[in-house]
Each structure stands twice: as structure tokens, then as C-alpha cells.
Amino acid sequence: MSSTLTSTKRGHPLSPLSLSEISSAVGVIRRTKNTGRETRFISVALKEPSKQKIGEFSNDPGLQIDREAFIVLFDNSKNECYEAVVDIDHAAVISWTHIPGVQPTMSSDEQIECEQAVLKSEAFRDAMKKYGVTDTSLVMVDIWSAGYYGSEEEATMRLARPLCFLRADAGDNGYAHPIEGIRPVVDLNTMTVIRVEEYDYVKVPPLAGNYAKDRVENLRTDIKPLEIVQPEGPSFTVNGYEVSWQKWNLVIGFNPREGLTLHQLNYNDRGKKRSILYRASLSEMVVPYGDPTATQKRKNAFDTGEYGMGTCANSLELGCDCLGHIKYFDANMTDSKGNLLTVKNAICMHEEDYGILWKHTDRRIGTPEVRRSRRLVISSVSTVENYEYGFFWYLYQDGNIQLEIKLTGILSLGAYPKGVKPKYGNLVAPCLYAPNHQHFFNVRCDFDLDGEENSVYEVNIVAEPADDSNPFENAFYAKSTLLESELSARSNLNLETARYWKIVNHNRKNHVGEPVAYKFMPGDNCIPFASRNAYWRRRAGFVENHIWVTPYSEKENYAAGDYPNQSRGGDGLIKWTSSDRPIADRDIVLWYTMGHTHIPRPEDYPVMPTTYLGFLLKPLGFFDENPANDVPPSVSKEGSNGSNCCHQP
Numbered sequence: 001m002s003s004t005l006t007s008t009k010r011g012h013p014l015s016p017l018s019l020s021e022i023s024s025a026v027g028v029i030r031r032t033k034n035t036g037r038e039t040r041f042i043s044v045a046l047k048e049p050s051k052q053k054i055g056e057f058s059n060d061p062g063l064q065i066d067r068e069a070f071i072v073l074f075d076n077s078k079n080e081c082y083e084a085v086v087d088i089d090h091a092a093v094i095s096w097t098h099i100p101g102v103q104p105t106m107s108s109d110e111q112i113e114c115e116q117a118v119l120k121s122e123a124f125r126d127a128m129k130k131y132g133v134t135d136t137s138l139v140m141v142d143i144w145s146a147g148y149y150g151s152e153e154e155a156t157m158r159l160a161r162p163l164c165f166l167r168a169d170a171g172d173n174g175y176a177h178p179i180e181g182i183r184p185v186v187d188l189n190t191m192t193v194i195r196v197e198e199y200d201y202v203k204v205p206p207l208a209g210n211y212a213k214d215r216v217e218n219l220r221t222d223i224k225p226l227e228i229v230q231p232e233g234p235s236f237t238v239n240g241y242e243v244s245w246q247k248w249n250l251v252i253g254f255n256p257r258e259g260l261t262l263h264q265l266n267y268n269d270r271g272k273k274r275s276i277l278y279r280a281s282l283s284e285m286v287v288p289y290g291d292p293t294a295t296q297k298r299k300n301a302f303d304t305g306e307y308g309m310g311t312c313a314n315s316l317e318l319g320c321d322c323l324g325h326i327k328y329f330d331a332n333m334t335d336s337k338g339n340l341l342t343v344k345n346a347i348c349m350h351e352e353d354y355g356i357l358w359k360h361t362d363r364r365i366g367t368p369e370v371r372r373s374r375r376l377v378i379s380s381v382s383t384v385e386n387y388e389y390g391f392f393w394y395l396y397q398d399g400n401i402q403l404e405i406k407l408t409g410i411l412s413l414g415a416y417p418k419g420v421k422p423k424y425g426n427l428v429a430p431c432l433y434a435p436n437h438q439h440f441f442n443v444r445c446d447f448d449l450d451g452e453e454n455s456v457y458e459v460n461i462v463a464e465p466a467d468d469s470n471p472f473e474n475a476f477y478a479k480s481t482l483l484e485s486e487l488s489a490r491s492n493l494n495l496e497t498a499r500y501w502k503i504v505n506h507n508r509k510n511h512v513g514e515p516v517a518y519k520f521m522p523g524d525n526c527i528p529f530a531s532r533n534a535y536w537r538r539r540a541g542f543v544e545n546h547i548w549v550t551p552y553s554e555k556e557n558y559a560a561g562d563y564p565n566q567s568r569g570g571d572g573l574i575k576w577t578s579s580d581r582p583i584a585d586r587d588i589v590l591w592y593t594m595g596h597t598h599i600p601r602p603e604d605y606p607v608m609p610t611t612y613l614g615f616l617l618k619p620l621g622f623f624d625e626n627p628a629n630d631v632p633p634s635v636s637k638e639g640s641n642g643s644n645c646c647h648q649p
């Protein structure tokens with residue numbers, strides 16, 4: 001069961017731009033700025049109204065707020081980037097700014113055009129002969145960002161350094177056959193191959209590695225259907241992009257850069273809407289590889305700032321991984337020519353049963369009290385060439401908020417000479433090599449916990465020394481330290497002190513006299529293994545710490561800065577926080593960097609089983625008691641209550 005929303009009237013001011021709004025904004029730019037075929041529309045997204053305006057709207061939902069578009073453009077003939085703000089209602093350009101010396105996100109069109117440019121290049125065709133390839137129609141060319149490694153061309157041109165693979169036929173998994181030792185360098189402005197870099201030749205691995213349903217032999221036959229039935233429909237209601245589910249309310253957003261975003265997340269506590277998060281999103285990510293050999297050493301991808309997590313979003317129309325009653329939201333954008341583009345069903349929302357919410361059996365009363373946990377899942381999946389990233393936000397009945405990132409898809413593979421054992425990675429199949437790498441994600445959480453004035457504490461668990469007050473040497477306590485300014489807030493996870501963080505509002509006390517709070521609970525994490533001096537790491541300053549806190553600024557949205565593609569580094573969190581601004585009792589943003597160290601296994605091939613990474617936000621005296629105390633028992637099929645059990649045959 002599914003339904004797709006098409007909002008016709010003006011909805012919430014944080015709703016993503018509709019197709020007609022995008023069309024109007026593009027039209028205004030074309031009419032007034034004389035943009036020709038050389039100018040690409042890199043992204044067209046809602047220019048989110050100021051927090052002040054959104055606050056006014058929250059108090060007066062009848063208020064009309066002008067719709068504005070934020071547009072990033074790139075002129076290939078001049079190698080120049082522009083930012084424009086367009087007033088859609090009045091069909092006017094509000095601002096037009098040349099941003100010197102930057103390379104914005106690569107568009108999907110450039111991925112396709114780059115592949116075509118490489119395939120028709122004489123130099124590339126010549127180089128292919130060494131691999132015995134005379135017909136390049138089955139060669140795959142994945143764009144791969146060029147990064148910055150100190151060269152003049154990286155500083156002055158729009159570049160790509162593709163990786164190439166060879167399919168055995170049109171439906172084959174080409175990643176099983178990497179063309180190792182060859183990297184074309186492409187000028188994306190002229191869309192021509194500047195040169196083809198050739199390193200040590202390695203034979204293309206010949207063995208197939210397929211996963212498609214029509215290619216895998218002997219698919220299992222012992223799986224019986226498992227159906228989720230919601231005879232009365234879902235428990236959520238949707239109005240445009242506004243969602244209400246049990247006590248939760250939020251606005252769902254989407255843009256080409258970050259993909260899925262959450263806005264104005266609040267919980268109805270005994271009739272009163274209490275705000276928790278103003279906005280939450282993936283702000284940046286980077287995947288650095290750990291192999292120093294010629295083909296591999298430049299590999300790193302800032303998937304959000306270089307490729308666009310929204311630009312790469314999947315249409316879930318063709319096979320959704322969700323069960324139950326699903327509500328889809330489309331994602332509207334443009335291609336780089338400014339033509340309208342809709343990713344149908346880019347966002348999936350549904351409910352999931354999540355086991356036991358709580359349970360107790362009082363032996364004197366005899367009747368067990370047990371409640372099933374239900375969670376609301378809001379998700380999207382992006383494909384960045386070989387890799388897949390799923391972003392799953394979960395809201396729970398007990399006030400928990402969780403982000404789970406799912407890593408799957410296909411490893412970035414290379415060919416390896418027979419009989420040689422790799423040091424910087426592992427063989428996943430004969431002659432097929434996967435280099436070690438890490439994935440770092442930065443999530444931006446703009447808290448508005450019962451209002452804008454918030455503070456963050458770092459909490460460390462301290463073991464009490466053995467003395468007269470601790471005769472059995474068993475005592476330990478939680479020591480909270482208020483983070484007063486940005487530099488003091490920079491920190492890492494610490495297993496020795498079970499470190500966590502709490503976001504508090506000192507102006508609001510709970511019924512035991514403590515300021516209301518949410519606890520930030522990190523999940524799996526790691527630190528970068530590349531030197532601090534590594535080029536990629538200088539460009540990804542956000543990996544230097546797991547936790548960062550900044551005072552809210554409308555201009556600070558992306559952890560590695562606005563334009564990480566081919567950037568020289570030093571931008572984003574590392575720059576902003578160096579001014580050490582005060583962060584106590586004000587509107588603050590918490591930024592969390594989490595990493596996954598991926599030492600590949602044969603079991604990660606040909607397609608990787610999902611790896612999970614994320615964090616949990618848990619109410620910490622935000623409520624006066626378990627907010628899920630009022631969840632009623634589930635109703636069994638027979639209609640009797642009190643049973644949490646499924647129907648038994």
C-alpha cells in the first residue's frame with residue numbers, strides 16, 4: 001500500500017520547493033542573468049526562512065512567508081561559481097554572488113558526460129588496448145572527485161579522476177573487473193580528457209561477481225512470506241510535509257546536498273508541544289582510503305559536498321525495503337541544465353514494531369504488564385557510484401530519537417597480481433582487491449530544547465577513590481562539566497569514563513528540580529588513521545573531533561565548509577570553532593562526527609551486507625516520568641487485550 005503526496009496549496013514554510021516553484025526560480029535566473037548553455041544549475045533548493053520568521057509562523061500559522069530559492073550555478077566557460085537567491089513569489093533575483101576559487105558539487109549530468117568523454121578519448125582507447133579491450137562499450141567510468149594534492153591544475157580547473165571497470169556484458173557487475181593501473185584525468189569544463197595516467201599494469205580479474213536475482217544460481221526456496229498488515233491504516237497523519245505520529249510532530253525536508261532533513265521536531269507532553277530539535281541533517285561525509293599505491297592513493301570522497309546526497313537519492317518506487325503501510329515523499333530538483341527532475345518516492349515513512357517497549361510482572365498480582373514498542377521510520381537511500389548509504393531516522397514512543405546510517409552496496413575494488421598478498425587491504429575474491437578505508441559522517445543537530453537557549457555538558461563517569469567515604473571501594477558518580485566555549489567543547493569519545501553529552505535548558509526545570517535535558521549517546525566510532533597532514537584530512541577538519549558545539553549561525557551548515565570539492569582545507573567546523581565563541585545558554589548546534597573503519601572481508605563481496613552506524617538521543621529528565629507509561633496494551637487478533645503475543649496456531 002502506498003500513496004504519494006502532491007501538495008497543491010502553500011504548505012509549511014520549510015516544505016521543500018515544489019516543481020512549479022523550482023521552475024519559476026530557474027525561469028527568473030534564465031530571464032535576468034543571461035545564463036547560456038555553459039552555465040550549470042548545480043542545485044536549486046529552498047532558501048529556508050530565518051529562524052525568527054519560522055518562529056513567527058509557529059505562533060501564527062496563517063502567516064504568509066515568501067518562498068525563496070537558493071541556487072548554486074557554475075559557468076563552465078569561465079570556471080566560476082555563483083550563488084543566487086530568488087524571490088519566487090515576486091519573480092525577482094534577490095542576490096547574485098560570484099564565489100571565487102571554489103568548485104561546487106559535481107552534478108549527475110557531469111557523471112554521465114564525463115563517462116562519455118573518457119570513452120570517446122583517443123588516448124583512453126589506446127591505453128585500453130594494453131588490457132585487450134578494443135570495444136569500449138562495456139567499460140564503466142565512475143567519475144571520482146579529484147580532491148586536492150597541491151597541484152596547480154587542482155587549484156585552477158574543474159577536474160575528475162575516474163576509476164574504470166569492465167563489464168562482461170550489459171547486465172554484468174562491472175565492479176568485479178577493475179581496470180587497475182589507469183586513471184584518466186578529465187577537465188569537466190571542456191569535458192575532455194587531459195591525459196590518461198598509467199601505472200603498473202595488472203590483468204583485469206576475469207571471475208564474475210554477480211548479485212542480481214537473474215544471475216545468482218540456486219536462490220533459496222525456504223523463505224515463507226512475512227506480511228505486515230495494518231488493517232486500520234497507519235497511526236500517522238500527514239499534511240504536506242508536516243507529519244504527526246502519536247505525540248511526535250515534525251516537518252520533513254529534502255535538498256540536493258544533504259538529502260533528507262528533519263525540522264521542528266517536537267513531542268506533545270500532556271497537551272503541550274515541546275520542541276526538541278529545530279533541524280537535523282547529514283552535514284558532510286568523507287571516505288578516505290588507506291593504500292599508498294598509485295591507483296589508490298588519491299581516493300577519498302566527500303559524498304555530500306562533492307556528489308550531493310540528495311542528488312544521488314534513489315527512487316524507492318522500484319523496490320522499497322520497507323514493509324507495512326508506506327507513505328512516500330517525492331524529491332524535486334533539476335538536472336544541471338535546469339530541467340525539472342523528480343525522484344519519485346525518495347523518502348519513505350512507515351511504522352515498525354520494535355519488540356518490547358517495557359514490561360513488568362508483579363508476582364503478587366500475577367498479571368504481566370507489557371507494551372509493544374512502535375517506531376516511526378523516516379528514511380532515504382543514496383547511491384554514490386558503487387556505494388549505498390541509507391539514512392534512517394527513528395522516533396520512539398519513549399521520547400528516544402535515533403539516527404541509523406546503513407552502509408551497503410559494492411566495495412571500491414582493484415585488481416591484484418596473482419599470488420601476492422596485499423598489505424593495505426584484503427583480497428575479496430581471486431585477484432580482486434579491496435583497500436582499507438574509513439567512512440566519516442558528520443551530523444548537524446540544531447537543538448531547541450524547550451526553546452532556543454540551550455547548553456551542553458560533557459559527562460564523565462568518575463570512580464571515587466578509596467577512602468573513609470568509600471569503604472567498600474564501589475562508588476562512582478557522573479561528573480557534568482558545562483561547555484562554556486567552542487574550543488572546550490571539541491572532544492572525543494572516551495571508553496574509560498563512559499563519556500556522553502547532555503543538552504540542557506537551564507530555564508526549564510523538571511519535577512526533581514533539574515534542568516530539562518536530552519542525552520547524546522554515541523554509537524560505534526573511530527578516529528582517522530591518516531596523518532593529520534594528509535591532504536584529505538586537512539580538507540575534512542570535522543574528523544579531528546567527534547563532538548563539536550557552535551553557537552547557531554545561519555551561515556554554518558556544512559562541516560567541511562560550503563565547497564569541499566577540490567578545496568585546500570581549513571574550512572568548516574575547524575575554522576569556525578577556532579574563534580572559541582561562547583556556547584552556554586544560547587541557541588547552539590551540536591555536530592557529531594562518527595566513523596566506521598572498513599577492513600574488507602570476502603563476505604563483503606559481491607555486495608556488502610549492511611553495516612550500521614549511528615547515535616541515540618534519549619530524554620534525560622526532559623519528562624517527569626516515562627512518557628510511554630500511557631501506551632495501552634496491544635490488541636490481539638481475538639480482540640482481547642492484555643496480550644502481547646501473536647496468534648498461535
Ligand SMILES: [Cu+2]
Nearest residue numbers: 407437439598
Ligand atoms: Cu566501506
